[in-house]
Amino acid sequence: MRLAELSRRSGVATATIKYYLREGLLPPGRQVNTTTAEYDETHLRRLRLVRAMIQVGRLPVATVREVLGHVDDDSLGRTIRLGAALWALPQVPEPDEDDEFVRAAHREAEELLDRLGWSNAKLLTSISPAYRSLVVAVAAFRRLGYDRDTELLASYAKLMHETAKLDLDFVETHPSEAEKVETAVLGAVLTEPMLGALRRLAQEEESARRYGFE
Amino acid sequence: MRLAELSRRSGVATATIKYYLREGLLPPGRQVNTTTAEYDETHLRRLRLVRAMIQVGRLPVATVREVLGHVDDDSLGRTIRLGAALWALPQVPEPDEDDEFVRAAHREAEELLDRLGWSNAKLLTSISPAYRSLVVAVAAFRRLGYDRDTELLASYAKLMHETAKLDLDFVETHPSEAEKVETAVLGAVLTEPMLGALRRLAQEEESARRYGFE
Numbered sequence: 141m142r143l144a145e146l147s148r149r150s151g152v153a154t155a156t157i158k159y160y161l162r163e164g165l166l167p168p169g170r171q172v173n174t175t176t177a178e179y180d181e182t183h184l185r186r187l188r189l190v191r192a193m194i195q196v197g198r199l200p201v202a203t204v205r206e207v208l209g210h211v212d213d214d215s216l217g218r219t220i221r222l223g224a225a226l227w228a229l230p231q232v233p234e235p236d237e238d239d240e241f242v243r244a245a246h247r248e249a250e251e252l253l254d255r256l257g258w259s260n261a262k263l264l265t266s267i268s269p270a271y272r273s274l275v276v277a278v279a280a281f282r283r284l285g286y287d288r289d290t291e292l293l294a295s296y297a298k299l300m301h302e303t304a305k306l307d308l309d310f311v312e313t314h315p316s317e318a319e320k321v322e323t324a325v326l327g328a329v330l331t332e333p334m335l336g337a338l339r340r341l342a343q344e345e346e347s348a349r350r351y352g353f354e
Numbered sequence: 355m356r357l358a359e360l361s362r363r364s365g366v367a368t369a370t371i372k373y374y375l376r377e378g379l380l381p382p383g384r385q386v387n388t389t390t391a392e393y394d395e396t397h398l399r400r401l402r403l404v405r406a407m408i409q410v411g412r413l414p415v416a417t418v419r420e421v422l423g424h425v426d427d428d429s430l431g432r433t434i435r436l437g438a439a440l441w442a443l444p445q446v447p448e449p450d451e452d453d454e455f456v457r458a459a460h461r462e463a464e465e466l467l468d469r470l471g472w473s474n475a476k477l478l479t480s481i482s483p484a485y486r487s488l489v490v491a492v493a494a495f496r497r498l499g500y501d502r503d504t505e506l507l508a509s510y511a512k513l514m515h516e517t518a519k520l521d522l523d524f525v526e527t528h529p530s531e532a533e534k535v536e537t538a539v540l541g542a543v544l545t546e547p548m549l550g551a552l553r554r555l556a557q558e559e560e561s562a563r564r565y566g567f568e
Contacts, residue, residue: 260562270554340484348474
């Protein structure tokens with residue numbers, strides 16, 4: 141398809157598509173003559189991914205470029221390729237390892253992984269931003285004087301494991317390895333707000349069931 | 355306790371506590387003479403809540419004041435009091451009702467609530483920010499060409515209902531009505547990042563189980 145059709149089918153203005161092409165977020169089309177290039181379904185898919193990261197995820201162009209570099213790196217196995225792409229997304233700041241609450245949170249997080257039998261996740265604790273995010277979140281609870289027991293944390297973790305299975309099942313419905321990785325990145329950007337909304341709706345439903353509306 | 359002890363026990367600087375007192379985020383202590391006031395456990399708890407909203411949730415002071423107004427309004431029943439406090443937290447922008455994807459997302463969200471039997475949540479769709487957030491999130495998926503079926507959305511919603519039950523069970527472990535509402539607000543600010551971290555960790559664990567590390 142020509143640029144005009146790519147614009148029409150994607151809903152992205154041609155000026156914006158040209159900007160993405162200049163910034164290397166979209167691979168060049170196949171040049172058919174000096175003024176015309178042909179684009180295909182892979183361009184449409186890539187455009188969708190770039191828009192999700194920029195418009196919904198509000199990521200800066202440099203971050204989008206880094207994520208796409210990992211998405212396109214087919215020298216990596218799937219777990220590492222997924223991990224590299226997702227880990228390039230913005231993360232929480234590093235926890236302050238001198239803080240007593242952070243140290244306690246590390247112990248609690250490691251105990252949690254043991255209790256859950258998440259031995260693979262445990263191998264990644266020194267490099268995983270997800271593990272660091274958990275430590276920061278648990279430290280915030282402890283700093284405010286909430287000692288939620290590991291039992292409760294484990295119950296939440298098991299439910300999140302069920303959502304992760306749904307996430308990966310959906311990723312697996314896509315045929316090519318490139319589409320799988322793209323879908324995982326889209327899921328990371330789009331699914332979190334959706335789950336947050338569903339959880340708050342569920343709280344309203346459950347609260348009304350337990351206490352009524354008065 | 356005196357101001358110095360309130361500062362020590364809460365970990366909040368006395369200058370910051372005085373600022374919160376001036377801004378009305380913390381009720382005044384009991385005046386024991388012209389220069390000294392006495393504070394109690396309710397001040398400590400309120401300080402914890404204010405810090406969570408300002409430091410972790412990064413809410414502006416005006417929003418914190420509005421949320422606290424609902425927390426303290428004991429003329430309301432529990433569901434409405436919880437709702438009013440949580441709805442005062444920052445929400446997604448209003449969906450654009452003229453957008454075709456938003457209209458499709460409304461239909462999909464209503465169909466989802468019917469399928470789940472969330473009749474209470476359905477009564478609140480015209481006023482609930484959680485419902486609007488869901489419509490915005492579903493519209494984002496549709497705009498990018500993802501027609502995830504309602505079946506998958508329902509599976510996620512059921513898991514979020516289980517987390518909402520854990521949330522409310524935890525809220526109910528607190529004795530007084532005021533503490534219950536405070537805990538619900540804290541949970542809204544602190545639990546979301548924790549669930550996000552657990553979900554990403556679970557994805558790493560599940561991905562490694564399915565595909566290994568190579």
